[in-house]
Amino acid sequence: MWALTTVSGGVGTGLIGFYLGIAVSALLRMAFGYPDPWDRDFDCSIGYVFGLVGWVMGIGMWGTWSREWFGLKTRTTRVQGWQRYFSFCTDHKVIGIQYLTTFTVVFLLAGLMAMLIRAELATNGLQFFDKQQYNTILGLHGILMIAVAVAAMVGGFGNYFVPLLIGAEDMAFPRLNALSFWLIPPVALLLLLTPFLGGLETGWTAYPPLSVQTHTAQTFWNLAIVTFGLSSILGGLNFVMTIMFMRAPGMTWGRLPMFVWSMFVTAWIALLYTQGFATALLMVTLDRIAGMSFFNANEGGDPLLYQHVFWFYSHPAVYIMILPGFGVALEIIGHFSRKPFFAYKYAVGGFLGILGLSGVVWAHHMFTAGIPNYLHPPFLVMTEIISIPTGLIFLAALGTVWMGRLWLTAPMLFALAVIFNFACGGVTGIFLADVPTDIHLQDTYFVVAHFHYTIVGGEIFGMFAAIYYWFPKMTGRMYNERLAKLHFWWMFIGFNVTFFTMHWPGIQGMNRRIADYPAALNGINLFVSLSSFMLGASFIVFVANIVYAWARGPVAEANPWSARTLEWQTSSPPPVENFESPPRVVGHPYDYGIPGSVHSVFGDHPATHPAAAAGAASGGAAGA
């Protein structure tokens, strides 16, 4: 089978590269007179770099791309059907599905880890795991969910729908796009190897000096993050270029759909700040393998340096996570309120304002870290100011919903939940932005509850909104709407009960990242654990619904939602070149209910008018 050969070929060249790298580094160490040429951290790091190159070349980069660097002719493999998903395919729709399925699996896996964490925390003392296992599960849950939050929306829906929404044939750099995806499997492999190399101790933030002193697993973890960062930067560059230069005629900045705006801003943040994360972990790696002392206080280093560099990326990163959530929520609310988008320019201003401010708030993660007193006021002020552009997103959402004709399908419910959940996460954020309250709440379960409200409540709910909204377009099939609504209410209630309650143990003095806590907190933790199991069980409904629908669901129409944007004006799923004739944009995407308004035309024919489509679709029966 072709897929099996190409993947095992990639694994083969990857392994050859890995051992070659180990040999090279061992030989070099020997040549330079080191007493012991076999240093596991050092040799594995060098081996990994060679292995990574071997893997991406073997999986297809050599044939489709790199041959031309040496004056050879490139080869493209033409495989059809599901085998495309295992090839170095440059079609943005294939890459989108690759990202989505990969990260849905990762999401469910990391969610299972959350269940294990809550099982251990159901009562005080240690029941299921020892401390090493607990910390490893905790660290893996953290970093895998961060990866999902960073890449599932951008890599999945961004790749699939940005070109469609702007009327382009593909991304600006299709081969770079394929490379961004194929850098991900080594990341997953490295992370999943960590439990066998001593396990993780430091959580996902990997603060030194602990991360410099701990097991080899940490080196693998660092290399995984640097690779993931590379993928993220390449993706960011690609999106910025695509949105700037690949828009269809007439798709002016003022007509860009909200999801595209959010991806544009997200891509800029990824492009500008991801280096911080990679740099921070590269420095940890160098401290570990090359004896440098960036973070060793005894040799002139400073542990706080890491936190500044790390949060300089990792705070903007939360906007990489949440902005696509906002974007997709506004996109869906725009279509399912059946009325013109409210305060479009202000919402765009909100996105741009967040882009501008995201890089100057990082030290609010460090209020209790021992930073000088004079650093507190500016970061408090900037953090409070960022609530103003965020407020504009809420203005747009609430204004669009107000006096609309809300079609409360599963995607719309998830989109409205994004607004609800993030409002809660935003309000609790004030307690953490205010230094006087933060000094008690920092590093407690209050913080855990807060960021789950923003990231899960904001982005992951947005991701499910997007899955339900675009599922018929991506697969050409329709899911069961009743099951989707059941999933929504189950997940919404489970989520809110779990995480709203979780603020309280934090205030009471339960710190984060612990396997054990004082017995006084037993009752509340048992309650949180039980409700988290309820939340976890809701995904069974999701998986059953989606898997069945993808395999056997009823065939979906081209435009089951009678939506105006371009992706719905082509077949489901779209052809390789996206549109049969190139689209021309002549109007605003969300002008529902305005007589004579048209968003796009193909050739000489206006695109299906929503009102006409609504009639033709016999009352939107597909959604019912």
Next chain:
Amino acid sequence: MTRHVVSVALLWAVLTAIGEGSAFLDLFPAVGSSEAEDFDRIFRILLIMGTPVFAFVIAVLAYSMVTFRASGPDDAPPAFRGEGKIPRVWLVITGALALTVMIYPGLTGLRKLQSDPNGYGWSDTQPNLFIHVQAFQWGWQFDYRDFEGQHLDFSVLSVGGNAAELVLPIDVGVKFDINATQAPYDPGTNPEGGVLHSFWIPAFRMKIDAVPGRTTTMTVKPIELRGFQDDSAFRVQCAELCGLGHAVMATPVRVVDRAAFLDWVALQKAAARK
């Protein structure tokens, strides 16, 4: 339109009224210090300020979901785009709210928190007890240095769940100087290595990290005669992930009256001389 605005305003008022009730709930662990009183007050103020914001979002969403629902793609609502005054008014209101929270209780609270230029604590009373804290994997050592000008030279080593306690006198400002170390070391020598920790006493609502290579400080003023036996918030708890023993890096705290403290000090000094 007016009918909808009035209805949603009423719903908002009701939800806000219910939500504001949370400010009267006793959400907090035991109050052990004057800093804790400040924290609880500011937390309540933020709760009172934040509730109407959250209630507004819920009111508009819930009201719209019930009142403006349709069973399919029905494109006949009033087609307004919101380019008039409303966004500008919204901007002014949200800006004013952000500015308010920023100044009060944000910056004003921060000013009080930093009122002692050498310290990091709310109290403006001069500290009269000086304790040097060593945080290491995994335990604490408290070197009592000075009490009201009287030189103290004993240490309390809390490690592996032994019976050691951090004993503090009531109504006295206490200043902690905190270092992260590899292992407990003798005062006067240089601390070596170690990893990050965080010195946190939930009953006092104060924490500061212990950072290798730096000395951080924190001042508190205990005001309640209680201890770990009464409430588990009276404990020193490490709050920065420091490895496998992080969760159990905790030491009971006991606040005693002046006479009891002096007795305890005498006992410790005698023990140290042996």
